[in-house]
Amino acid sequence: MDFAFTAEQEELIRTLRGFARKELATRSQHWDKSGEFPASAWRQMGELGLLGLRAPAEYGGQETDLLTTGIAMEEIARGDFSCTYALQLAGLAGEIIGKNGSDEVKKRWLPGIISGESVVAIALTEPSVGSDAANLVCRAVRDGDEYVITGEKSGISMGMFAHVVMLFARTDASAKARGVTAFAVPLDAPGVSRSQLRDLGSRSIGRAVLSFDHVRIPASHRLGEEGTGFYQVMRGFDFNRVFITLACLGSAQASLEETMAYVKERKAFGKPIAQFEGVSFPIAEAATYVDAARWMSYRALWLADHGRPYTKEAAMAKWWGPKLAVETIHQCLLLHGHYGYTDELPFEQRLRDVIGLEIGDGTAEVMKLIVARELMGRETLPY
Ligand SMILES: Cc1cc2nc3c(=O)[nH]c(=O)nc-3n(C[C@H](O)[C@H](O)[C@H](O)COP(=O)(O)OP(=O)(O)OC[C@H]3O[C@@H](n4cnc5c(N)ncnc54)[C@H](O)[C@@H]3O)c2cc1C
Missing domain, CATH: 2.40.110.10 (Butyryl-CoA Dehydrogenase, subunit A, domain 2)
Incomplete structure (x- = not known):
């Protein structure tokens, strides 16, 4: 077992954390309020190579492993959750078009998807x-x-x-x-x-x-x-469900870090609120769960990268991770008092964003059916 990132992954995290803070977090609220498509961010992510992580090298992609792609999802989510859809969709295109498309289709679409000029x-x-x-x-x-x-x-x-x-x-x-x-x-x-x-x-x-x-x-x-279409998309959904989970956890982790800094500064009853167990224990609990869900996700992607079955692990991560992110961000919002409820702070937007992926790509109920099927066999399915 090796729980360490590679030097390349550490470097990617450093680069993307800076990019997300500088280029995405600063514009995230504008995109949310205006509903404007973040075209320039898509192109920037293309320049960083993020939209070709899973695409064939022949068309400009990098054929990177799934775990590294999952880490990238987490980092982008810290800046703007919606921008992680770029990585999700480009990743699915790398898989579905890259593996099944004719040369004509791959030539026509993959280079543009990878550069961020074409949206899939x-x-x-x-x-x-x-x-x-x-x-x-x-x-x-x-x-x-x-x-x-x-x-x-x-x-x-x-x-x-x-x-x-x-x-x-x-x-x-x-x-x-x-x-x-x-x-x-x-x-x-x-x-x-x-x-x-x-x-x-x-x-x-x-x-x-x-x-x-x-x-x-x-x-x-x-x-x-x-x-063969249904099987293509289900193969893609297995890894995409883990990517989604990691995006949700990235948003939760950023919220936790901001909340930890805030509760050490904010005073009530003559002392920093972090000194009240009613404040520090929910943070300790949320950090524990987020860490566990993150490692479950990394393990699922590690299994996939090593060619081992991981449908059960992907479904476990997908029913739990988005729900956990909703609960964690909600808790962080509350710990900011009434400021947390305003749009001056990012929690209300993050909360609205992550709820979507409790549904998208398969609901918790459907994920639990998959987990039960993988654990106990098809006879446990209601259909
Ligand atoms: C943010 C977001 C992004 C999305 N993006 C895309 C996209 O890009 N492409 C795309 O094709 N789709 C997309 N979707 C659609 C998404 O995949 C579906 O909404 C999802 O699969 C659920 O289908 P449904 O909405 O029809 O709900 P239904 O299938 O009608 O389910 C309704 C409720 O019944 C429950 N339910 C259904 N069957 C069972 C069962 N057997 N046992 C227990 N409970 C059950 C569900 O869990 C749910 O709570 C997106 C959805 C969201 C919210």
Whole structure:
């Protein structure tokens, strides 16, 4: 066992911590209030190599290990939680497009995604199916050298801004998960329309409903074989769920550090409030849980990097980490008294932001079903 980061990882943490503090934290509230897409931050993250961490070297990526990518998520989240969606989505594109795309699709999209010039989204959820994604109804029908896509996708992060979407559609009505195929769909294609959702948090990621009305794409834009789409996205979700957990924990950790500094300064009843156990014990408890969840996440990614099964560990991290981050940030907000409740401090925004990922990429209930299935077998599933 080795619990130490490599020298390269230490260097990455130092660089990203400075970047997040200087370039992201200073603009985070503006992006939240205006709902503006942080295009310049996307490009800066591209320049830092963060959007190519999981992409093939041939297209400008770095093929970095998952653990290092997870650490990067944590650091970016300290500055602006919504900017971690850039790493998530670029990471999924590296996996899904990088491993399954035709040369034409990879050449067209990967270099731009890696540089931060092109924005990619992933569209699985639909108005009538979310947790039960294998039952999706959006369909893709082959017509000569093209596919015709018809249907609606809902709740899509970056939906308002993305240039291309990794879309999952049904190519076989008689099969469930095995009837789902992945496609790269340019969002300037005729027949695509978008409408924005008004979210509680992460307002700069333009979550949207995407509608596809007989959208024609070349057959070369299919990602992998017909019927393999659901498995591609689930493989991606295993590591992405841990990335999400680490982003939530990064936000919680930053909140804890700011709170520790504050309670040593703030006085009540003639002494620093840190001297009251009612203040120091919740901090001690939160720090313990955050540390445990972080190491659970690192271990899950370590297992993945070593080619070992980690679906159970990823689901464990995903049901617990975002919930823990919500509780920790809430506690930090309270420990700042009424100032914590204002938008002069970052806690209310962080709280709104992390709640989204208690739902996105799989709810806690669905994660617990996965954990139970992995522990006790498929006979424990209710379906
Ligand atoms: C911030 C955010 C970002 C997102 N980004 C994307 C994106 O980029 N792309 C994309 O495709 N989707 C995205 N989503 C959608 C997200 O993946 C879905 O919302 C999620 O999978 C849940 O689906 P649903 O909303 O349809 O809820 P439902 O599936 O309708 O679930 C409703 C409730 O029922 C519970 N439930 C459902 N089934 C069971 C069960 N078997 N046992 C116990 N409880 C159950 C759920 O846990 C939940 O509490 C995003 C969502 C959020 C909030």
